[in-house]
Amino acid sequence: MTLEFIEYPDREMLFLSLADRVAGQLSQHLRVNDRASLCVPGGTTPAPLYDYLSGAEIDWPRITVLLNDERWVDGEHMRSNGRLLRRHLLHDKAEAAQYLDLYTGDASPEDAAPALSEAVAAHLPLTVLLLGMGTDMHTASLFPDASETVLALAPDAPAVMAVTSNRDEPRITLTASALKGAINTHLLITGADKREAFERAQSLDPTEAPIRAFLGDITVHWAE
Numbered sequence: 089m090t091l092e093f094i095e096y097p098d099r100e101m102l103f104l105s106l107a108d109r110v111a112g113q114l115s116q117h118l119r120v121n122d123r124a125s126l127c128v129p130g131g132t133t134p135a136p137l138y139d140y141l142s143g144a145e146i147d148w149p150r151i152t153v154l155l156n157d158e159r160w161v162d163g164e165h166m167r168s169n170g171r172l173l174r175r176h177l178l179h180d181k182a183e184a185a186q187y188l189d190l191y192t193g194d195a196s197p198e199d200a201a202p203a204l205s206e207a208v209a210a211h212l213p214l215t216v217l218l219l220g221m222g223t224d225m226h227t228a229s230l231f232p233d234a235s236e237t238v239l240a241l242a243p244d245a246p247a248v249m250a251v252t253s254n255r256d257e258p259r260i261t262l263t264a265s266a267l268k269g270a271i272n273t274h275l276l277i278t279g280a281d282k283r284e285a286f287e288r289a290q291s292l293d294p295t296e297a298p299i300r301a302f303l304g305d306i307t308v309h310w311a312e
């Protein structure tokens with residue numbers, strides 16, 4: 089198990105270099121496999137990374153892109169993680185990728201979870217997993233001290249679960265069982281507050297600091 093922490097001089101360098109690394113890992117995988125999967129976070133941090141990645145010269149038609157988690161809102165809603173992807177990643181060269189949308193339009197994420205679990209399971213293990221993290225140490229939609237997080241961290245959890253106990257909108261999330269087997273895992277964090285949260289997480293239980301469940305073989309990318 090190796091945790092590598094890379095500190096970049098600035099965010100621009102981080103986003104450029106991480107886009108290059110992710111593209112390289114996907115291409116490498118496609119040299120000996122028919123298909124690859126790229127699982128990425130939503131939120132406010134990764135848009136510039138996706139702008140770079142969308143122009144990468146990789147064999148996008150052989151790549152399935154999916155989110156770590158989605159908020160149960162319409163795809164055009166400001167809080168939709170899918171909206172972020174459609175605007176910043178799934179255009180230019182990456183428009184040719186296959187997109188596995190976690191927002192199905194079902195009445196609730198509970199209704200959608202069983203079929204999504206099957207759909208996601210077909211793309212495991214993930215070729216490249218990129219995680220984000222909130223200052224509260226949540227990752228994907230696995231939130232600290234939530235009863236659903238205990239279930240989503242269990243090794244026998246289905247690949248996808250509904251999350252309804254958080255204070256915002258209902259959500260859908262990949263669980264630890266789907267996320268943890270990825271071939272390449274990266275964590276993208278920026279700013280002093282997230283670095284401090286990341287350091288704190290290392291001595292906490294995953295139920296208090298869900299990102300802790302993924303701090304095995306991982307490369308952490310940080311810039312102020």
Ligand SMILES: O=C1O[C@H](COP(=O)(O)O)[C@@H](O)[C@H](O)[C@H]1O
Nearest residue numbers: 129130131132133220221222228
């Ligand atoms: O709610 C979410 O938050 C995390 C972190 O987002 P950020 O805004 O602090 O960058 C994100 O990784 C996750 O996908 C998203 O749904």
